[in-house]
Amino acid sequence: MISKATFVSIFKNAADAIISAKDELTAIDARFGDADHGVTMEKIAAAFRDAMDGEGSIKNIMEQAASAIMNNHGGSAVPLWNTFFEGLAMGVDEQGQETGMEISEDTFKRMFSAALDEMKGITQAKVGDKTMMDALIPGAQAIVNFPGDNINEILKAGADAAKQGAEATANFVSKFGRAKIYKEATIGTIDCGAMSMMLFFTGLSKNT
Numbered sequence: 001m002i003s004k005a006t007f008v009s010i011f012k013n014a015a016d017a018i019i020s021a022k023d024e025l026t027a028i029d030a031r032f033g034d035a036d037h038g039v040t041m042e043k044i045a046a047a048f049r050d051a052m053d054g055e056g057s058i059k060n061i062m063e064q065a066a067s068a069i070m071n072n073h074g075g076s077a078v079p080l081w082n083t084f085f086e087g088l089a090m091g092v093d094e095q096g097q098e099t100g101m102e103i104s105e106d107t108f109k110r111m112f113s114a115a116l117d118e119m120k121g122i123t124q125a126k127v128g129d130k131t132m133m134d135a136l137i138p139g140a141q142a143i144v145n146f147p148g149d150n151i152n153e154i155l156k157a158g159a160d161a162a163k164q165g166a167e168a169t170a171n172f173v174s175k176f177g178r179a180k181i182y183k184e185a186t187i188g189t190i191d192c193g194a195m196s197m198m199l200f201f202t203g204l205s206k207n208t
Helices: 004-020 022-032 037-051 058-070 077-090 105-119 133-145 151-171 178-186 192-204
Strands: none
Touching (some): 004 022, 004 037, 004 192, 058 077, 077 105, 105 133
């Protein structure tokens, strides 16, 4: 079982990983975007990090995190991350749990399955389109499909897959957002959205 304290620590680490990379994310976005991705992701990460200190069950704090993210302004990243966190929250089924202050490893996996399902309703982007989905899809699938129940190994599998997915975007042509107008010129640069999602997954696995 994963206690609320452990769960909170995991997600705070994910937020910190994004926040610490603000300048790097901005520099990447400046090449083919509006140079605001780092600032936007810092706000999004700070929002869900603060929500981790909320009262109530794990499901409650994830719902609060989704709402807190949506209260920010920052182009397409805000609704995408809001939907991602809404999906994570939907994957927490508190039925049969006394207080909701801990979840099983299987429930943790279901969170990412639900998040993937929710993301399908807001974006058509898939692996190879050079977006955040290049890291999110493999990272989430690695967690969902991990055969064991060791949370450290589950998170490492997600981080490794997300990292590979993000790094692969350097080989792709951008097909979404402002960057798509640059076509082949975007080859050689990692997508900033994929990188921020990679940082999320690698942060989850920190110190586990």
